[in-house]
Structures are given as C-alpha cells and as structure tokens.
Amino acid sequence: MRARDASVGEPVPGRVMAGDAGRALDRTKLLAARLRAAGAQPYLASALYSLTVVPGYEVPTMGVDRYWRCYVNPAFVEATPVHELAAVWVHEVAHLLRDHHGRAGLLAPEVRHDHHRVNIAQDCEINDDIAALPATALRPAMFGLPDGRMFEQYLPDIPPTPHPPECGSGAHGRSMPWEVSDAARVSPVEAAAIRRQTAIEMRAHVKAQGRIPEGWRRWADEILEPVVDWRRALTGAVREAASWASGAVDYTYQRPSRRGSAVPRVVFPSLRRPMPRVAVVVDTSGSMGDDELRAVLGEVAGVLRAVGIGRDRVTVLACDADVHAVRRASTVGDVVLAGGGGTDMRVGIEQALRGPERPHIVIVLTDGHTPWPEGRPGSVRVIAGLVGAGAEPPPSWIETVVIPLDQVAGTPKS
Incomplete structure (x- = not known):
C-alpha cells in the first residue's frame, strides 16, 4: 500500500495557536523528526506518513485521536531535540497501530473510565521498545514491572499519578477538548489496511535484516496470524x-x-x-x-x-x-x-x-x-x-x- 503523505494541518480556528502566542510551529524540525523516525524504522514509514498533523497549544506535548490525527504543541517541538521528537513520533503511531483505543473499549467499565491509568499502562507497553525517548517517559521499570507485557497486564499494578500522560483518544479512547472533527481522517477500514501493511513490512524487514524490537515482532505476528478473541x-x-x-x-x-x-x-x-x-x-x-x-x-x-x-x-x-x-x-x-x-x-x-x-x-x-x-x-x-x-x-x-x-x-x- 502506498504511504499517504499527510501534510501538516493549519491551526484550528478559535483556539490559542502558535501564531496567537507569538511562536510558529517549526514544521521543518517536526517533519525532519518524522523523516528520521521513518529512516530508523522503515517498516513504520507507511503508518508515520498516514498521520495528519494538527498544531495546537491545548495539547500538552503530542497526542493522537482515533482518526490518525496527530496534535502537536509548537512549544514542545521547539524545546525537544530532533532525535527525541523522532521517538515521540514512533510512540504516538504505536498507540494507533496497536489499536489501543479499540482494546481499551473491551475493558470493564470501572477500569476503562480511569483513562489516565489506562494511558500509563499503554505507554508502558510501547516505551520499552523505544530507546530514544526522553528520560521522563513512562516505562515499566518505574512501577517495578518487567518489560514485554501488554497494557492489559500492566494495568492492575499501575497506581494513580498526579502527572498522567495525555496521548488522546487514539490511546485511551476518551475524546479530549483539543481534538477536532474537521481535519482529514483515516477510516477504520483504512486503519486496518495500514496495520496489515505495516506488519507485512516488518516481516520483510526481519527477513532482510534479521531484527526488530520484540514488541513489534509479537504485534506483527498477531496481525498476520490473528488469534480469535x-x-x-x-x-x-x-x-x-x-x-x-x-x-x-x-x-x-x-x-x-x-x-x-x-x-x-x-x-x-x-x-x-x-x-x-x-x-x-x-x-x-x-x-x-x-x-x-x-x-x-x-x-x-x-x-x-x-x-x-x-x-x-x-x-x-x-x-x-x-x-x-x-x-x-x-x-x-x-x-x-x-x-x-x-x-x-x-x-x-x-x-x-x-x-x-x-x-x-x-x-x-x-x-x-x-x-x-x-x-x-x-x-x-x-x-x-x-x-x-x-x-x-x-x-x-x-x-x-x-x-x-x-x-x-x-x-x-x-
């Protein structure tokens, strides 16, 4: 499947955006970080270039909704080195590839409604495979937990935290105030095709070069050889x-x-x-x-x-x-x-x-x-x-x- 190069979106009308705050989004730096992420992990390129970027100051750092729209705070881009931005790109697209919002919907209501703890558990599932993330990024070891588990396994051992992550409805499933409805979107059918194409590219990468992170290898196997729920x-x-x-x-x-x-x-x-x-x-x-x-x-x-x-x-x-x-x-x-x-x-x-x-x-x-x-x-x-x-x-x-x-x-x- 040919990757769709989604352009960086314009500021959302009626919101406090980069221009209003006197700071424009550094698009060159942001897109350079995406290019770096795709170069380091080429099997993620189709997914990375399927994200539509929406600038906005209401999102704390970067976050995604379930329609593959990536919300970016210009101040965060300015303050973050390119190699760390590249890791954040991988982090956000991982929420969508691993269908975190769909899996969160299968949780028991009393667990699902605590979306902060769900988001933390999801970050633990993702971040143990991403080395270049900032030192403050949530990892299983911070909670005394081993690497390599699914977020559903981490969830019972995640305590409440005063500083929860906010990765958007593309992770925990709850729509956030900074998410919009008028930007380009990826449909569920298109998302399924992106996931399958990414899994195929992972298999091809392993065959040619022999190694990908274990979490991604397991995910690709599940996509290409699905287990009935x-x-x-x-x-x-x-x-x-x-x-x-x-x-x-x-x-x-x-x-x-x-x-x-x-x-x-x-x-x-x-x-x-x-x-x-x-x-x-x-x-x-x-x-x-x-x-x-x-x-x-x-x-x-x-x-x-x-x-x-x-x-x-x-x-x-x-x-x-x-x-x-x-x-x-x-x-x-x-x-x-x-x-x-x-x-x-x-x-x-x-x-x-x-x-x-x-x-x-x-x-x-x-x-x-x-x-x-x-x-x-x-x-x-x-x-x-x-x-x-x-x-x-x-x-x-x-x-x-x-x-x-x-x-x-x-x-x-x-």
Whole structure:
C-alpha cells in the first residue's frame, strides 16, 4: 500500500495557536523528526506518513485521536531535540497501530473510565521498545514491572499519578477538548489496511535484516496470524446453544391454546419455548487462583448478559475433586469459590445435571487438567472454557474455547 503523505494541518480556528502566542510551529524540525523516525524504522514509514498533523497549544506535548490525527504543541517541538521528537513520533503511531483505543473499549467499565491509568499502562507497553525517548517517559521499570507485557497486564499494578500522560483518544479512547472533527481522517477500514501493511513490512524487514524490537515482532505476528478473541468465541458458542435450547418447544396447559375455542369443553395445550437455563461449573482446584477465576467468571457473566440469559437462569457450582458449594448466583461477588484439592470436573457436571432444574447448557471453567465424562449427557450442551494453556483438549463432543490469561482484563500477572 502506498504511504499517504499527510501534510501538516493549519491551526484550528478559535483556539490559542502558535501564531496567537507569538511562536510558529517549526514544521521543518517536526517533519525532519518524522523523516528520521521513518529512516530508523522503515517498516513504520507507511503508518508515520498516514498521520495528519494538527498544531495546537491545548495539547500538552503530542497526542493522537482515533482518526490518525496527530496534535502537536509548537512549544514542545521547539524545546525537544530532533532525535527525541523522532521517538515521540514512533510512540504516538504505536498507540494507533496497536489499536489501543479499540482494546481499551473491551475493558470493564470501572477500569476503562480511569483513562489516565489506562494511558500509563499503554505507554508502558510501547516505551520499552523505544530507546530514544526522553528520560521522563513512562516505562515499566518505574512501577517495578518487567518489560514485554501488554497494557492489559500492566494495568492492575499501575497506581494513580498526579502527572498522567495525555496521548488522546487514539490511546485511551476518551475524546479530549483539543481534538477536532474537521481535519482529514483515516477510516477504520483504512486503519486496518495500514496495520496489515505495516506488519507485512516488518516481516520483510526481519527477513532482510534479521531484527526488530520484540514488541513489534509479537504485534506483527498477531496481525498476520490473528488469534480469535475468546469472548467472541464463547459468546458465539453460548448464543448457538441458547438458540438450540429455545427451539426445543414443549406443550403446556398453563396457557391453553387458542384452537380450543373451536372445540367446546376440550382444553388443548399450547406450545412454549423455554428460556435456557445455564450451569457454570468452576474449577477451584489448587492450580487455579481465585483472582484468575473471579476475573474469568466476571467476563463470562458479561457474555451471558450479552446473549440475553438473565442471572435468575444461572447456577454456579464451585468444584474440585468434590462439589464444595452449589448456589444460584445473584452477582459475581456472591459466588463462593471454595476448594483447593484435586480436579475432577465430572463431579461438578453430574451435580449440575442432578439439580432441581436441569440446565440446557453447562459451561465448565477449568485449566483442563481433569477427566471428562465419557459421553454427552443427553440433550445438554457442554461448553468448556480452558483457562490458560497446555492442557489436553476435552472430548470432541464438548465445544472448547481457550481463554488466554493475558486476554482477561484485571487478572494479576506474576
């Protein structure tokens, strides 16, 4: 794809801009810094030259919105050496290439709304791969954290800070006052094409020269060999099973059929379409941590709500080698996660099927190190959510969704 050379935009009417403050934007220096960034990391050139620059004094330094518009403070450009400006160019385009605003939208609301902490975690994900940034740039080591993680992994360990970064809606997703709507924009389709082209150029660079920063290599692999988000996979599996269960109509006399009016003194039953009942069997063995389980269980509760299954139709069972707690969950926080012994999820599945109201769907959340029933339990659909990796897959009649821990927002990492 041919790189689009977006020209530096004009000052935004009605704002305090460079001309009003007696200082013009040094466009030559700014564009020289972009040229330096593209020369040092040529695989980022297509993305760098797709940014439209908008000068403005309201942005603290530099920031981006989700439409690939880069807002630049002229005073910041004047005060910053060219080699550091080049690193900031790479930093800002990294927010957009890594789809930080899209990923931030998948966080739980109470986490997503703290956009300052989200932005800090995102900067930690990016900056460990950029050597030329100013010494004040946020890095994982400043918070006692290791390099090489995703921002979702850093987020639980990021404390509030009185001096948060402000990289714009292109990072944390929240529109800022200094963002405008009348400058040139990149559409989501164009952004996806830029990301893919950049990933292809990274692969070609590795083949020709042999090395790129590890974070970019991992990102390129994910773009060119995408992993299906487990939430979508689980939502699809539950929705399909719920549709199947709802189609299992039965007769009821609680609501007589309208056909009965044609035959006096004869009561005809009507057909009813049941709302699916769901049992969630949770592995509480010693190999599964409570924080991990609660994070995954919270995500699963959101999946069930999205499919339209109310909490009064859901029963949660905590299980290891024996069933320790069986109760209907009113909220995720009410779920008792007891246990800690060996793992045998067959016990939990059997207990779910023996309940007063037989479920239509059984969702099993486990690390997978467990025996499974020998065959399908009648007409009940079983879906296994395998938390983590490395376990043997369940039998083929069980629909399986792998849940990587690094895709579970809010799960503490070791």
